[in-house]
Amino acid sequence: MTALEVADLSVTFPGLHAVRGVSLRVAAGECLALVGESGSGKSVTARALLGLAQRQARVSATRLEIAGRDARAWTRRDWRRARGRLVGFVQQDALGALDPLRRIGQELAEALRLHHRLTPARLCRRSVELLESVGVPDPARRLDQYPHELSGGLRQRVLIATALAGRPAFLVADEPTTALDTTVQRQLLALLREITEAGTGVLLISHDLAAVGAVADRVAVLRDGRIVEQGPTRQVLGAPAHEYTRALLAAVPSAHAPGSRLSTAVFDLARVSPSRPPAGSGEPLVRLSGAGKVFARPDGTELVALAGVDLTVPAGAVVGVVGGSGSGKSTLARLILGLDTPDQGSVQRCGHADRRAGVQAVFQDPLGSFDPRYTVRRVLAEALAAGGVPRRQRPAHARELLAAVGLAASVLDRRPLDLSGGQRQRVAVARALAPAPALLVCDEAVSALDVSVQAQIVDLLLEVRRAWGLGVLFISHDLGVVRHVSDHVVVVHAGRVVEAGPAEQVLGAPAHEHTRQLLAAVPRLPALQAGQA
């Protein structure tokens, strides 16, 4: 039986042809990965296959079979009956895919009751079994917990469990591992593989080529609503036939020598020169000695977020910080930015990093870090004002900054919402550079971006570092990117620095157990494993 057979799927919105003739086939016990960048139509396809396309969307297909049943003439009611029973759906959890006000047990019970008639005792037993089957430790206790009391990985497992409650033959997983640690990501990918092996047909939607390579039997590459390439995983990722697939693969940092260019983007840095003398290379910009931070929980207990951290960021160097979520990476960033004060030890900013404007930050979510009502012009003018640039010089400076990050001056009058993810993050970098900082703190600054956009931002950061002699603290859970950009690497685990040193040494020959675990969890492209890159 085929889990999914769709031919010539087309989804149109008023003024937008989002999916143009996509044909896919997922056999039972097979995992097909649908890979594409944001805006390629991946999620629209996923929703169409669940009968959950937006109200304005028009969906058509010459063939649409879900778990062997023709779904073309299905009414809304038919679709509702099919969902959960014939086709299951797992979303990215980072955005809160579980109702935050309901206990795990309630969610599972609801999903189970929709498809089976069960006595309360059986219901409870089935819930525990389901949680067990997706590898949730201590399942009976979880039933009474709320989603926010679980880690991201566990939440994702619970979500998968609710999707499996009706034993669907076909499972759509939309970016199920995005925003998770590499260690957790690997475990979840293994779980998806297990589900596939158990006979479910899985459509895995992702922007992450390397992650997909670890589980998928076949890969389909989507671009602008069309499939440009489809074939066995090894073939598509190892010997891509289409130019776009090759470009996507080339943008993955781990496929390149550290520090080399990943994109062909052009940044005009020459025209903007920092108004301060360049710092001598190697001169320390910030020095943490034994720095620690403790948070009090409302119930009175203490949470040690960071303890005894010694760290120096010298001018002209990139210091990478890696660690799982909850390891204290962001607390470290906040201490260095002066947003929090250390409870132990000291954080000393030196040289030009001593001024508030001397340390700037780029955060993960470019949309959330802008005032949505501000135009780019206003965003930059505000940042320039903070750097002490006189009002009359600000327009010219703003244009130069945009050129420096490779954006046209026409972007000035647009608002963050009207920009693409990559443009937004470039504006965020431009804003961070506006007050001519000596130190840049990048907290997961490229984590939410598509590989090709990530490549441009990474190139930009490295180029700015070279041109201006900036010190950069680069925080990420993505070891590939960290290896690519960093001179030094610091590994944080449970609030402590467990390993620090030159990047090649720490990531090439890790001394600490935790670093080895992190590295082992990184998904690799098959081509890289075979040494063809």
Place this chain on the structure above:
Amino acid sequence: MTRQLLRVTAHRLWGGVLVLWGALTVTFLALRAAPGDPVDTVLGPQVGASPQLRERISAELGLADPWWLQYLRSLVRPLTGDLGRSYQLAQDVGDVLASQLGPTAQLALAATGLAAAIAVVTATATAGRGGAVAAWVSGGELLAVSAPLFWVGLLLLSVFSFQLRWLPAAGAGGVAGLVLPAVTLALPLGGVMAQVLRGALDRTLEQPYVTTLRARGLSEVAVRLRHCLRHGAVPLITMGGWLVGDLLTGTVLVETVFARPGIGRTLVTAVIAKDFPVVTAVVLLAALLFLVINLLVDLVSLVVDPRLRQPGRAREAAR
């Protein structure tokens, strides 16, 4: 959770003391600043009272004492449970309030229930849906919110009492007499609640977990009633204090228009007559009600949203 509840309660109690003190002080000042003499109230329509008589009454009421003594007395008396005697009605204020509380509570509860029903039905039925019906419903709510209460009351009276003769025009006579006042009071309240609820539901319906629920095969009705309504209720609960305020002002108007007995009408007559003890007692009662409602709002929020009970902030900050 219990520790957190206790702490919230203790914190609120201290704040409550300050609020009551403030309310009494403002009332004291306002009543003294207003023109008119309370002695006239006590005397009633007797015009030719001798200056000696006026002085004696003034002394009896304590109005001849220095202002600070009067002020202290107004603060301390309620503590001892003594609300004083009404100048106008020559009755204990406690008894006056007790007799008027029933009709007002009936009216307020009926109106709140009706408003909540209006809000839940219209908001859940139209949230997240465009089209003519939603536009009309939303327009109707806006009209209900912006129409002056006394005008709505008079309109309902003229249609349902005077023309159709379905319902009585005045008095507290049983359920039939409660219908029109309760509807009048509920309409603007329900309009505001519906708009707040629909806004919250619109936002909730866009959340990823709603997609999860639909993908699970849950019906639209279950999605809205079982899941979204609880999310939508959070801002409504937060508005609780404001709603009670609105309700209190509303009862003053409605009780006047429909000539119903109740706290609101008692307050109006007492203010006009400068009946200090009654006004002070009503203000005290209103302030207490506010305190209790706001405490309830905090506690109910903790019950509805489990995230508020958790050390989540510390955990998030550690990332």
